[in-house]
Amino acid sequence: xxxxxxxxxxxxxxxxxxxxxxxxxTKIELEKLTIGDKLKVVSDDPESEEDISRWVKRSGHELISxxxxxxxxxxxIKKAK
Amino acid sequence: xxYTTNSDVTQHIGNTPLLELTSYSTENIKFFAKLxxxxxxxxxxxxxxxxxxxxxxxxxxxxxNKSIIIEPSSGNTGIALAGIASSMGYKVEIVIPEKVSQExxxxxxxxxxxxxxxxxxxxxxxxxxxxxxxxxxxxxxxxRPSVYYMPNQYENESNFLAHYESTxxxxxxxxxxxxxxxxxxxxxxxxxxxxATFLKEKNRNVRAVAIQAQQNHLLQGLRNFEESDMxxxxxxxxxxxxxxxxxxxxxxxxxxxxxxxxxxLFVGPSSGSVLSCMLNISKSIxxxxxxGIFADDGRxxxxxxxxxxxxxxxxxxxxxxxxPVLDYIKSMN
Numbered sequence: 232x233x234x235x236x237x238x239x240x241x242x243x244x245x246x247x248x249x250x251x252x253x254x255x256x257t258k259i260e261l262e263k264l265t266i267g268d269k270l271k272v273v274s275d276d277p278e279s280e281e282d283i284s285r286w287v288k289r290s291g292h293e294l295i296s297x298x299x300x301x302x303x304x305x306x307x308i309k310k311a312k
Numbered sequence: 313x314x315y316t317t318n319s320d321v322t323q324h325i326g327n328t329p330l331l332e333l334t335s336y337s338t339e340n341i342k343f344f345a346k347l348x349x350x351x352x353x354x355x356x357x358x359x360x361x362x363x364x365x366x367x368x369x370x371x372x373x374x375x376x377n378k379s380i381i382i383e384p385s386s387g388n389t390g391i392a393l394a395g396i397a398s399s400m401g402y403k404v405e406i407v408i409p410e411k412v413s414q415e416x417x418x419x420x421x422x423x424x425x426x427x428x429x430x431x432x433x434x435x436x437x438x439x440x441x442x443x444x445x446x447x448x449x450x451x452x453x454x455x456r457p458s459v460y461y462m463p464n465q466y467e468n469e470s471n472f473l474a475h476y477e478s479t480x481x482x483x484x485x486x487x488x489x490x491x492x493x494x495x496x497x498x499x500x501x502x503x504x505x506x507x508a509t510f511l512k513e514k515n516r517n518v519r520a521v522a523i524q525a526q527q528n529h530l531l532q533g534l535r536n537f538e539e540s541d542m543x544x545x546x547x548x549x550x551x552x553x554x555x556x557x558x559x560x561x562x563x564x565x566x567x568x569x570x571x572x573x574x575x576x577l578f579v580g581p582s583s584g585s586v587l588s589c590m591l592n593i594s595k596s597i598x599x600x601x602x603x604g605i606f607a608d609d610g611r612x613x614x615x616x617x618x619x620x621x622x623x624x625x626x627x628x629x630x631x632x633x634x635x636p637v638l639d640y641i642k643s644m645n
Binding site: 247248249250251252254255258282285286289290 | 428430433434435436437438444447448451452454455
């Protein structure tokens with residue numbers, strides 16, 4: 232775990248899963264967290280870049296960052312409501 | 313509470329009663345309702361669910377105590393699969409739109425199914441409602457093919473065969489071959505294509521009348537084919553349909569109320585749609601024997617009927633007392 236991961240309340244690895252399952256798993260995990268908590272999601276389905284980003288925005292949460300590391304996409308999401 | 317079914321339950325699928333709706337029949341036009349809630353898990357979907365599982369077993373797609381059957385469903389198929397599959401030794405997961413009634417979700421959970429609830433905002437590019445559930449179910453299966461099996465009632469030929477081999481022959485026999493018009497609501501198209509194909513093989517003059525829902529509908533089990541794509545299963549034999557009818561929410565709920573008042577039948581919304589279509593067609597013919605599929609009863613629709621002011625709470629409870637006790641409910645008490 233690196234320094235930035237210490238601020239994360241939960242991390243889920245949805246690599247190998249296909250959309251819309253990564254969005255579905257993200258939604259379930261966010262529901263378990265409290266407002267202000269951060270969730271890190273690691274995905275390798277290219278479609279999740281748009282699907283997760285849009286869902287986070289539509290749902291009123293905050294996408295703090297989206298980093299691309301080779302094939303992986305790392306989303307850092309803050310639960311806002 | 314979780315209910316565990318026993319394997320005998322599958323012996324009671326099909327052979328449902330065909331009831332004449334005497335208050336609607338005239339001397340020359342007879343109305344009949346095929347009461348599908350007499351199936352063990354309360355709906356016409358018991359037939360498709362059983363045929364799909366049998367087919368999967370026969371073809372080696374399932375392993376007892378390992379396989380998980382997953383299916384997108386807004387209610388009846390999920391209930392049928394959960395009940396029947398558990399009696400045959402399989403776990404069941406149902407992907408269900410979150411807007412489906414609490415009554416339906418509770419029945420599914422009582423039957424031991426794990427629910428995955430989808431909402432329309434999850435992934436809009438795949439569509440709304442059931443389309444979300446289909447996309448998620450497919451996504452769950454894709455990376456785990458050795459564990460999950462998705463019967464997929466929208467594409468599975470066994471859904472057609474269930475009605476070709478059971479519903480069609482039953483209606484032919486129960487009407488002594490006198491049926492002139494066949495009516496059913498359409499979702500997957502399995503009931504329409506399977507039953508009508510059989511009936512037309514017996515008498516090519518039997519007219520098949522397909523019922524779709526209006527747009528933005530509240531009629532569980534039906535689809536509107538402008539809002540949603542026609543399933544592949546239906547497309548394969550769409551030509552079997554002679555006539556289309558679009559049921560409205562209001563017309564369907566009025567017929568639901570009317571059926572209780574005139575026949576003492578407490579039906580689900582799609583049966584109201586079927587009756588309203590039968591009444592409409594009866595105005596344009598001089599004689600006939602009309603048979604409609606009444607897919608389920610009203611027990612899962614308490615909140616919907618209250619919200620739409622179809623029945624008060626007291627009327628609902630009174631109507632419930634006249635319904636047959638389903639096998640699984642009997643065992644849960």
